[in-house]
Amino acid sequence: GENVEQHPSTLSVQEGDSAVIKCTYSDSASNYFPWYKQELGKGPQLIIDIRSNVGEKKDQRIAVTLNKTAKHFSLHITETQPEDSAVYFCAALPGGNMLTFGGGTRLMVKP
Amino acid sequence: GAGVSQTPSNKVTEKGKYVELRCDPISGHTALYWYRQSLGQGPEFLIYFQGTGAADDSGLPNDRFFAVRPEGSVSTLKIQRTERGDSAVYLCASSEPGTGGRNQPQHFGDGTRLSIL
Numbered sequence: 001g002e003n004v005e006q007h008p009s010t011l012s013v014q015e016g017d018s019a020v021i022k023c024t025y026s027d028s029a030s031n032y033f034p035w036y037k038q039e040l041g042k043g044p045q046l047i048i049d050i051r052s053n054v055g056e057k058k059d060q061r062i063a064v065t066l067n068k069t070a071k072h073f074s075l076h077i078t079e080t081q082p083e084d085s086a087v088y089f090c091a092a093l094p095g096g097n098m099l100t101f102g103g104g105t106r107l108m109v110k111p
Numbered sequence: 112g113a114g115v116s117q118t119p120s121n122k123v124t125e126k127g128k129y130v131e132l133r134c135d136p137i138s139g140h141t142a143l144y145w146y147r148q149s150l151g152q153g154p155e156f157l158i159y160f161q162g163t164g165a166a167d168d169s170g171l172p173n174d175r176f177f178a179v180r181p182e183g184s185v186s187t188l189k190i191q192r193t194e195r196g197d198s199a200v201y202l203c204a205s206s207e208p209g210t211g212g213r214n215q216p217q218h219f220g221d222g223t224r225l226s227i228l
Contacts, residue, residue, distance in 0.1 A: 043115070045219070049216055093214060097159045097167065097206075097214060099156065101153030103152060
């Protein structure tokens with residue numbers, strides 16, 4: 001089955017700096033890659049997703065890049081703000097409907 | 112509009128007891144998913160419903176776990192003879208019908224935190 005690795009597990013940045021989280025996946029059949037933000041006591045919230053026919057997607061301060069050849073994808077957050085502090089999860093969908101998640105990255109943005 | 116609703120938000124029970132966890136999906140979403148999230152880890156897939164039928168239950172850990180969705184809307188996850196290792200957050204997600212083989216984004220509820228004493 002699919003295996004998703006996520007790095008780093010924790011990331012601390014200064015407010016206003018950029019943050020980058022990277023994920024790799026194993027199943028070349030995966031064609032959909034969402035990113036979720038999870039705050040304490042809440043469920044995962046979809047923040048951006050990308051499909052395999054696109055290399056990059058941007059939404060305001062958030063962007064995701066996908067390299068299908070290397071089987072990795074990354075989340076980029078620019079101009080970070082304290083409210084960006086949360087746990088971020090990447091996921092991959094190898095066909096079907098079962099998302100496989102990475103282990104999560106705890107992002108801390110220091111004011 | 113209203114998001115995915117899960118009840119109860121917290122459940123504490125003793126080892127060996129039976130529990131039921133409820134999920135109300137977003138209106139109009141035909142697909143419903145259950146995931147389990149242990150502390151410090153990402154969610155893990157349990158079961159997927161398309162309409163009333165379980166299309167994929169490959170993630171259920173054993174036969175103590177069962178889920179139903181009798182009318183194609185609300186779903187109940189049932190756990191018999193609970194064990195301490197069942198303690199986790201149980202998340203439900205729903206999505207719109209996919210078209211042309213293209214899946215739709217999954218939207219999650221806030222989960223039920225289950226603690227087995």
